[in-house]
Each structure stands twice: as structure tokens, then as C-alpha cells.
Amino acid sequence: MGLSKAQQEQARRRFFGGMDEVGDLDLEFAAGEGESKLGRFGDRPPGSLAEWWQDLRLMVSLVNDYRKGDYRTVPWKVIAAITGAVIYFVSPLDVVPDFLPLAGYLDDALVIKLALDLARSDLELYAKWKQRQHG
Numbered sequence: 001m002g003l004s005k006a007q008q009e010q011a012r013r014r015f016f017g018g019m020d021e022v023g024d025l026d027l028e029f030a031a032g033e034g035e036s037k038l039g040r041f042g043d044r045p046p047g048s049l050a051e052w053w054q055d056l057r058l059m060v061s062l063v064n065d066y067r068k069g070d071y072r073t074v075p076w077k078v079i080a081a082i083t084g085a086v087i088y089f090v091s092p093l094d095v096v097p098d099f100l101p102l103a104g105y106l107d108d109a110l111v112i113k114l115a116l117d118l119a120r121s122d123l124e125l126y127a128k129w130k131q132r133q134h135g
Contacts, residue, residue, distance in 0.1 A: 003096065003106050011095045011107040015084055015114055022080040027067045030086040034060035037090045046105040052112050055123065059115065060086055062126050071129060078119045085115035 003011070038060055045053040059082045065071040066079050088111045092098045095107040116123070 003103075003110065007095050007107060008110060011088075011110050012114065014095065015081075015088060015111045018084045018087070019077070019080045022083045024067075026083050026087060027063060027079070030083045030090070031060070031064045031067050033090040034063065034086040046108075047102075048105040048109040049112065052109065052116065055116055056086075056089065056112055058123055058127055058130075059112075059119075061130065062123065065126075065130075071126060073129070074122045074126065078122045081115045081118045082123075085111050088112075 038057060045056075049056065062071065062074070063079070063083055063086055066074065088094055089108050096103050096105075098104040098108070
């Protein structure tokens with residue numbers, strides 16, 4: 001079971017439309033709720049998110065470090081995209097509600113992939129920075 005073209009387009013519109021509206025309160029929300037939802041799954045992500053689980057963890061970490069002012073070497077557009085994707089992930093009522101078995105996270109996976117496509121190089125730089133902080 002996959003997403004219909006209409007569902008894919010609706011998720012894309014929501015994601016790209018929401019990027020322009022991201023602000024400081026959204027950063028706070030994404031940071032806190034993202035950590036909470038990741039924690040609920042632990043190391044057992046929904047199947048449709050398994051491929052991007054570590055990237056999603058990195059995205060939430062970047063939002064946290066950006067929000068705290070610890071890491072600001074990233075364009076606002078990238079932060080807005082990542083924040084929007086995390087908010088989409090934590091929202092239970094998106095294009096395909098998360099509580100639906102098997103299909104519930106397919107739209108989340110699409111939105112996370114869209115954000116990764118925009119932010120991949122900045123996330124790699126952040127991951128290297130993060131590693132140096134803990135190394």
C-alpha cells in the first residue's frame with residue numbers, strides 16, 4: 001500500500017507551504033515534541049521511516065542546537081524545512097493519520113525525504129560538527 005498521487009501532492013503542498021511560516025515558537029515545538037516522539041519509538045521506528053530514522057534523529061538534534069544557539073551555521077531555509085518536516089512528523093493528523101496501521105507514516109516519510117533533499121549537505125556539516133563536540 002502506498003500513497004496516492006493526490007495524497008503525495010497534498011503532503012508536498014503542506015510541507016512547502018509551511019516552510020514560509022516557521023518561526024521561533026515552531027522551533028520550540030519541533031524540538032520538544034520531536035524529542036518526545038522519537039523517544040516513544042526508541043530504536044523501533046515505524047517501517048516506512050526506518051530508512052530515514054537516523055537522519056530524522058539528526059534533524060531533531062539540529063533544531064535543538066539551533067534553537068539553543070549552539071549551532072547557527074545553517075541557512076534559515078534549511079532550518080525552516082527541517083522544522084516543518086519535524087512538525088509534520090509529530091502531528092498525528094496529517095494527510096494520512098499516523099494511527100492507521102501500515103500507511104500511517106508513509107506521508108511522514110515523504111515529507112522527511114523532501115526535507116533531506118533540501119538539507120542533506122547542511123546536515124552532513126552539522127553531523128561533523130556534532131561529532132567534534134563529542135569527540
